[in-house]
Amino acid sequence: xxxxxxxxxxxxxxxxxxxxxxxxxxxxxxxxxxxxxxxxxxxxxxxxxxxxxxxxxxxxxxxxxxxxxxxxxxxxxxxxxxxxxxxxxxxxxxxxxxxxxxxxxxxxxxxxxxxxxxxxxxxxxxxxxxxxxxxxxxxxxxxxxxxxxxxxxxxxxxxxxxxxxxxxxxxxxxxxxxxxxxxxxxxxxxxxxxxxxxxxxxxxxxxxxxxxxxxxxxxxxxxxxxxxxxxxxxxxxxxxxxxxxxxxxxxxxxxxxxxxxxxxxxxxxxxxxxxxxxxxxxxxxxxxxxxxxxxxxxxxxxxxxxxxxxxxxxxxxxxxxxxxxxxxxxxxxxxxxxxxxxxxxxxxxxxxxxxxxxxxxxxxxxxxxxxxxxxxxxxxxxxxxxxxxxxxxxxxxxxxxxxxxxxxxxxxxxxxxxxxxxxxxxxxxxxxxxxxxxxxxxxxxxxxxxx
Numbered sequence: 308x309x310x311x312x313x314x315x316x317x318x319x320x321x322x323x324x325x326x327x328x329x330x331x332x333x334x335x336x337x338x339x340x341x342x343x344x345x346x347x348x349x350x351x352x353x354x355x356x357x358x359x360x361x362x363x364x365x366x367x368x369x370x371x372x373x374x375x376x377x378x379x380x381x382x383x384x385x386x387x388x389x390x391x392x393x394x395x396x397x398x399x400x401x402x403x404x405x406x407x408x409x410x411x412x413x414x415x416x417x418x419x420x421x422x423x424x425x426x427x428x429x430x431x432x433x434x435x436x437x438x439x440x441x442x443x444x445x446x447x448x449x450x451x452x453x454x455x456x457x458x459x460x461x462x463x464x465x466x467x468x469x470x471x472x473x474x475x476x477x478x479x480x481x482x483x484x485x486x487x488x489x490x491x492x493x494x495x496x497x498x499x500x501x502x503x504x505x506x507x508x509x510x511x512x513x514x515x516x517x518x519x520x521x522x523x524x525x526x527x528x529x530x531x532x533x534x535x536x537x538x539x540x541x542x543x544x545x546x547x548x549x550x551x552x553x554x555x556x557x558x559x560x561x562x563x564x565x566x567x568x569x570x571x572x573x574x575x576x577x578x579x580x581x582x583x584x585x586x587x588x589x590x591x592x593x594x595x596x597x598x599x600x601x602x603x604x605x606x607x608x609x610x611x612x613x614x615x616x617x618x619x620x621x622x623x624x625x626x627x628x629x630x631x632x633x634x635x636x637x638x639x640x641x642x643x644x645x646x647x648x649x650x651x652x653x654x655x656x657x658x659x660x661x662x663x664x665x666x667x668x669x670x671x672x673x674x675x676x677x678x679x680x681x682x683x684x685x686x687x688x689x690x691x692x693x694x695x696x697x698x699x700x701x702x703x704x705x706x707x708x709x710x711x712x713x714x715x716x717x718x719x720x721x722x723x724x725x726x727x728x729x730x731x732x733x734x735x736x737x738x739x740x741x742x743x744x745x746x747x748x749x750x751x752x753x754x755x756x757x758x
């Protein structure tokens with residue numbers, strides 16, 4: 308019994324060959340299950356693109372961005388002309404007129420100061436010529452809109468990383484399913500051999516029961532992996548907003564072997580590239596402008612207005628319409644402290660934005676430190692796992708030689724094969740941890756390139 312006969316497509320997996328086992332696993336799973344379960348097979352790049360475009364939370368955030376844009380319109384409204392129309396009917400208890408003296412030869416109408424009943428209408432146009440608070444209001448609104456767009460980019464990055472992690476876990480789980488299936492076959496073969504020895508009284512019932520237990524455990528492990536695989540596919544489908552179950556169509560890129568760099572340089576890069584930090588900076592600037600706008604509300608504003616008026620009854624001069632133009636200076640002298648309250652609220656929001664920016668700075672430093680530590684640990688674990696896999700492969704080769712020389716039994720070979728598969732399992736898990744640590748460091752730095 309040789310290694311190739313027992314392990315099939317997993318034979319020859321050793322140090323540096325993790326990419327091949329993932330490729331075999333992904334191709335086999337897509338070929339066997341896509342047609343049967345009508346699943347959606349997507350490549351790594353398709354998953355990343357779909358996550359940024361079709362995720363439900365992202366689509367809702369894009370729709371809500373229009374509401375943020377309306378704040379700019381609100382700021383402009385302060386300077387736009389306002390046209391007001393009024394109309395009404397008045398019924399007085401009596402008509403009041405001035406009695407004119409009688410002049411021989413002349414007929415004088417009595418001027419009416421109060422009509423008993425009349426209709427009136429007016430049209431007024433008001434234009435804000437100067438408002439010192441408009442400019443900071445507009446600037447703050449534009450900055451707030453830019454901050455909302457930056458936060459949206461940060462949300463896209465977070466969703467993309469979540470989709471990337473799911474894709475890697477799906478690819479790794481597919482490889483582990485393949486390993487687990489081979490492990491189950493080995494355990495079943497081992498049970499068959501032990502059962503044969505028991506039938507000729509060369510093995511005990513305890514050995515048979517132990518072999519059966521190992522087969523059942525292998526079946527349980529395999530079923531759990533398959534369930535995890537299905538759950539990951541459904542979770543990814545929900546995250547991408549496509550529904551159903553998504554399958555990995557292709558092997559994701561392996562983590563870069565380049566060193567991550569100094570933490571100080573990574574933090575500096577993160578402060579320059581992370582959308583959430585840029586958004587926090589913009590929100591602080593926007594808060595500064597809104598504080599200025601609140602303070603400028605104490606200053607007077609200049610207003611021009613024009614009014615056209617009509618009445619159903621004629622005035623003293625015999626006309627029933629009139630117009631006027633007025634230039635005015637509005638200065639809020641006393642408003643029960645409303646301006647003071649608005650200014651205080653703006654200053655409080657500004658202080659909160661400053662604290663949030665400082666907190667985010669420290670959070671980024673912590674995230675990068677943890678990510679670098681996780682990446683270093685994952686690299687060490689992968690190195691140890693590959694070294695263990697190399698030793699297990701060497702031991703399996705020795706077991707095959709011993710079996711062919713009649714020094715070892717087939718059970719010894721099966722045990723060596725099982726140890727080799729466990730080592731493979733550890734390598735796939737360690738490589739998954741390394742890949743995820745690589746992407747999490749990229750997210751912490753603000754660089755999601757696969758290089």
